[in-house]
Every structure is written in structure tokens, then in C-alpha cells.
Amino acid sequence: MLFICRAVDEDAVRERIHARVPTPHGAVVCRVGDRLLVHVPDGRSVAAEVLHDSGLVQQVLDDHSDAPLTDRAAAPLGSLVRLGGQATVGGVDFALIAGPCAVESAEQMAASARLAKDGGAVALRGGAYKPRSSVYSFQGLGEEGLRIMAEAGRAAGLPVVTEVLDPATVDLVAEHADVLQVGTRNAQNFSLLKAVGRAGRPVLLKRGFGCTVGEWLQAAEYVLAAGNPDVVLCERGIRTFEPATRFTLDLGAVAVVKHRSHLPVIVDPSHGVGHRHLVKPMALAAAAAGADGLLVDIHPDPAAALCDADQALDRERWFDLAGAVRDVLTGLGRGLAISQPEPATGPATGPATGPAPEPAGRAR
Ligand code: PEP
Numbered sequence: 385m386l387f388i389c390r391a392v393d394e395d396a397v398r399e400r401i402h403a404r405v406p407t408p409h410g411a412v413v414c415r416v417g418d419r420l421l422v423h424v425p426d427g428r429s430v431a432a433e434v435l436h437d438s439g440l441v442q443q444v445l446d447d448h449s450d451a452p453l454t455d456r457a458a459a460p461l462g463s464l465v466r467l468g469g470q471a472t473v474g475g476v477d478f479a480l481i482a483g484p485c486a487v488e489s490a491e492q493m494a495a496s497a498r499l500a501k502d503g504g505a506v507a508l509r510g511g512a513y514k515p516r517s518s519v520y521s522f523q524g525l526g527e528e529g530l531r532i533m534a535e536a537g538r539a540a541g542l543p544v545v546t547e548v549l550d551p552a553t554v555d556l557v558a559e560h561a562d563v564l565q566v567g568t569r570n571a572q573n574f575s576l577l578k579a580v581g582r583a584g585r586p587v588l589l590k591r592g593f594g595c596t597v598g599e600w601l602q603a604a605e606y607v608l609a610a611g612n613p614d615v616v617l618c619e620r621g622i623r624t625f626e627p628a629t630r631f632t633l634d635l636g637a638v639a640v641v642k643h644r645s646h647l648p649v650i651v652d653p654s655h656g657v658g659h660r661h662l663v664k665p666m667a668l669a670a671a672a673a674g675a676d677g678l679l680v681d682i683h684p685d686p687a688a689a690l691c692d693a694d695q696a697l698d699r700e701r702w703f704d705l706a707g708a709v710r711d712v713l714t715g716l717g718r719g720l721a722i723s724q725p726e727p728a729t730g731p732a733t734g735p736a737t738g739p740a741p742e743p744a745g746r747a748r
């Protein structure tokens with residue numbers, strides 16, 4: 385049973401519940417915008433009775449979902465997730481998040497941050513801990529990569545999104561990153577989901593490539609049930625019989641999730657298709673399908689990328705994609721989210737080189 389209360393009554397609601405109901409059999413409380421969601425697994429429990437009698441409840445929803453906190457009924461207007469600074473995902477504006485697959489060096493990250501920003505990204509991505517199929521592939525720079533990434537983001541005025549691979553490094557990653565990414569291979573690592581739920585950072589949750597939409601939402605529920613409402617879902621392709629693309633980007637899932645959940649959903653066309661010439665068409669399709677944003681692999685020198693080189697976009701392709709996405713959004717009465725001005729200290733590197741098309745994110 386889901387009880388919807390006002391967020392301003394949070395202390396009173398928690399007091400009522402905690403005074404009477406011993407955890408862990410009690411209620412799960414999660415604040416989503418101006419709402420306080422209280423889920424009581426067994427509707428007839430003491431917690432339910434206590435709440436019913438409190439006068440603090442605005443609405444009661446029967447359990448009709450196995451991921452009730454993520455259900456659209458819990459927040460019908462949709463939720464907005466703040467990534468860091470002014471960057472948000474889930475509003476009317478469409479958020480571009482871009483960067484290399486992996487953090488390789490300070491120079492590469494500084495150039496990538498410039499590139500991301502110049503193309504209109506509101507956040508910088510990059511992996512310091514890489515989940516590689518082969519143990520012999522580049523595994524990422526680890527803690528040093530986190531520091532490099534944080535500095536590149538700070539210099540460009542962009543919040544940073546980076547993957548966390550295991551519960552043991554959640555606190556370390558949260559120290560350096562604005563957003564914690566849970567990758568497709570960890571999408572049902574329930575210990576990790578609980579840990580990122582407690583980390584006090586927004587979470588970008590990839591869909592497991594073998595997960596149904598329902599399982600994906602249940603994974604998100606783990607994070608919300610730990611008290612963290614700031615989850616951005618990311619469709620990145622599922623495993624099918626089709627080898628022409630690296631995975632099969634399931635854009636139908638975007639429409640389903642927008643219908644079933646209040647959480648924002650973005651699309652990662654890069655990992656979905658695996659080949660750079662296919663990234664743009666799927667990015668446009670994602671925008672048309674109603675996604676809230678994109679996660680795109682870009683690289684200042686794709687041929688030299690240490691990870692996923694085939695799918696990384698160079699400057700020209702990235703600007704072209706961003707401009708075309710903007711055009712699709714215009715047709716839908718939407719626009720690109722605009723990144724914030726750079727901090728007064730300015731970027732760590734010199735001006736970006738190469739052709740400089742019109743900055744995609746600033747034209748609206
Ligand atoms: C990534 O975004 O770098 C990544 C590893 O993605 P996924 O978990 O979707 O494979």
C-alpha cells in the first residue's frame with residue numbers, strides 16, 4: 385500500500401511510523417519532489433494503521449505494482465532529477481550527457497570536457513572503473529581517473545557522471561562524482577543498488593541487457609526504497625539474436641517507461657548500436673520516442689580511444705548529432721537543456737581546436 389503525504393510533513397510522518405513500527409518490517413519512506421511516499425509492504429500492518437489514523441495522508445494507492453515508488457501514479461507529473469549545478473533531467477528540456485567511454489588521461493579528459501560542453505552537453509560522462517568483458521582490456525584508471533574526471537568537469541563547469549562497480553567503492557566514487565552510474569552488468573546487483581541508494585548522489589541506472597522493463601523498474605525501486613529518489617533510467621540496448629548492432633536498442637521501452645514510471649529515462653545510443661555511423665539515427669529516434677536525454681560516447685581522437693573506439697563520435701559527428709536532435713525536439717515543442725556558463729576560473733586547457741559549428745545547446 386502506498387501512502388502519499390506532503391513532503392513538509394516528513395518529520396511528523398517519520399516520527400509516527402518510527403515510534404510504532406520496528407524496522408525492517410516497517411515502512412519505506414522516500415521523498416519525491418513535494419511528495420512524501422510511504423510504502424507499506426503489507427497494507428494491514430501496524431504502519432498502515434498508524435498512518436491511516438494520523439491525518440497526514442493525502443492519498444492512498446493500493447499496491448498494483450511491484451515497484452510502487454517508481455510508479456507513475458506515485459508522482460503523475462513526473463520527477464525531475466538534479467545532476468549537479470543547474471543541470472536537471474526530466475523536465476521539458478532534453479539533456480545531453482557526453483564524454484569518452486573511459487577516462488584515459490588529464491589531457492584527454494580536458495579536451496573531452498570542452499568538446500562535450502561546446503556541443504551543448506549539460507554533464508560530462510567517463511568511466512574510471514570499467515566493466516570489461518576481458519580481463520586483459522583496459523580496466524580504467526581507478527581513483528586517479530576519478531580525480532582527473534572531477535577536475536575536467538570542474539574546469540568546464542559540468543557535473544560528472546561515472547560508473548561505480550561495487551559497493552566497496554561507492555563512497556570513494558561519490559566523493560568525486562556528481563552522479564553515480566550503475567552499468568548494465570550491475571543492473572541487478574542488489575547490494576550495489578542499496579549502497580548507491582544511501583550515497584546521497586543521483587544515480588544513472590542502466591537497463592540490464594537481459595532485464596525486462598519490469599525488472600529494470602524493480603532495480604530502480606531498490607534505490608528509491610533506500611531513500612534516494614534521484615534515479616535517471618538509461619536504456620542502452622538489450623541482448624537479442626541480432627548481431628548487426630552491438631545490442632538491440634529498445635526504444636519501445638522508453639515509451640513504456642514514460643507511461644509506467646515517473647522517473648526520467650534517457651537513451652545511450654552509443655552502447656546500443658556500437659558503430660558510430662548508427663549513433664545519430666538512433667539518437668534522433670530516442671528524442672522522437674519521448675526520452676528525456678541522451679548519453680553519448682564522444683572522444684577528441686576516436687581512433688586512439690582505449691575503450692569502445694568504434695562507437696565514439698568525433699567533434700564533427702557530435703556537433704552534427706546535437707544539432708539534428710535539436711531540430712527533432714523543435715518539431716516536438718521541446719528544446720535542449722542549456723548548460724551553465726563556465727566558472728570564473730575558466731577552463732584548464734586552451735581553446736578547443738578544429739571546426740567549431742554553432743554550439744548546439746545554446747541556440748535556444
Ligand atoms: C558505459 O556507459 O561506459 C558502459 C559501460 O555502459 P553499459 O553498462 O551500458 O555497457
Ligand code: MN
Nearest residue numbers: 485655691692
Ligand atoms: Mn563503453
